[in-house]
Amino acid sequence: MLASATQQVLWRNVAKLPERCQQLLRVVAFAERPDYGALSVALGMPVGSIGPTRGRCLAKLRTMLSADPEWSS
Amino acid sequence: MTGPGDLDGEPDRLAAALLDDEDDRLLAEIARLYERIDPMPADLVDRIGFMLTLADMEIELARLIVESRVPVGARGEERARTVTFSSDSLTVMVTITPTADSECRIDGWIAPGAAIRVELRSDRGNHDVIADVDGRFDFSDVPSGLVQLVFHPTADVEVQLRSPVVTPAVQV
Numbered sequence: 046m047l048a049s050a051t052q053q054v055l056w057r058n059v060a061k062l063p064e065r066c067q068q069l070l071r072v073v074a075f076a077e078r079p080d081y082g083a084l085s086v087a088l089g090m091p092v093g094s095i096g097p098t099r100g101r102c103l104a105k106l107r108t109m110l111s112a113d114p115e116w117s118s
Numbered sequence: 119m120t121g122p123g124d125l126d127g128e129p130d131r132l133a134a135a136l137l138d139d140e141d142d143r144l145l146a147e148i149a150r151l152y153e154r155i156d157p158m159p160a161d162l163v164d165r166i167g168f169m170l171t172l173a174d175m176e177i178e179l180a181r182l183i184v185e186s187r188v189p190v191g192a193r194g195e196e197r198a199r200t201v202t203f204s205s206d207s208l209t210v211m212v213t214i215t216p217t218a219d220s221e222c223r224i225d226g227w228i229a230p231g232a233a234i235r236v237e238l239r240s241d242r243g244n245h246d247v248i249a250d251v252d253g254r255f256d257f258s259d260v261p262s263g264l265v266q267l268v269f270h271p272t273a274d275v276e277v278q279l280r281s282p283v284v285t286p287a288v289q290v
Binding site (some may be wrong): 051052055056059065070071074075099101103104105106107108110 | 128130132133134135136137138140141144146147148149150151152154155189
C-alpha cells in the first residue's frame with residue numbers, strides 16, 4: 046500500500062518510464078549529492094562550470110507529471 | 119513507450135537545465151516511494167555515490183573483469199583476492215591480502231607498465247603512490263572499507279593517459 050495519493054500518482058508515472066530511467070532515478074534519489082563547491086575547488090574549475098543537470102529521465106518524469114491531472118505538487 | 123532518443127525539443131531543454139527545488143522535492147518523493155516498496159542494500163548508496171561524483175568529471179571508467187580468491191599462508195585460512203580491472207587504456211591486476219585486524223595490503227600491476235601516479239581513495243582519505251617503471255605499485259595498512267583506485271595522467275612516462283582511469287569501488 047502506498048502512503049498517499051501523491052505517491053500513487055508518482056508511482057504510476059515512474060512505472061511508465063523506461064526501465065533504465067527507473068533505475069537511474071532510484072539511484073539518484075538516494076545518493077547524496079556531491080559537494081560541487083568543494084569539487085570545483087579541488088579541480089580548479091569555477092563553480093557553475095560543473096553542476097548537476099536534470100537529465101532526460103527526470104525531465105521526462107516532470108513532463109509526464111505535469112500532464113497528469115491527478116498530480117498536484 | 120517513447121525511448122530516450124525520441125524526445126522532442128522541449129524535453130531536451132528541460133533535460134539540459136540544472137536541477138532546481140522542484141527536482142529536489144520530486145527526488146525526495148521518489149526516495150520515499152522506493153523506501154516503502156523496496157528498500158535497497160545498505161552499502162549500495164556508498165558505492166553509487168562514488169560513481170556519481172566521478173561521472174561529473176572527465177574520466178575513463180575501468181570495468182571489473184575478473185575476481186578470484188586464493189588461499190595464502192600455511193593453513194590457507196586467510197584468503198587473498200585478485201581483482202582485474204580493464205579500461206581502454208589500461209589493464210590492472212590487483213591482489214588484496216588481509217594482514218592485521220581489519221587491514222590489508224594492496225599490490226597492483228599496471229599493464230602496459232609505466233611509472234603512473236596511482237591514487238587510493240577511501241572514506242578515510244586519499245593516498246598517492248608512483249608505480250615503478252614496470253607498473254607495479256603497492257599500498258600497505260589499508261583499512262577495511264570501500265576503496266577505489268585512480269590512475270592519473272603522468273608527465274614524462276611511456277603510457278600517456280588522456281584522462282584519469284578510475285576503478286569501481288571495491289570492498290577490501
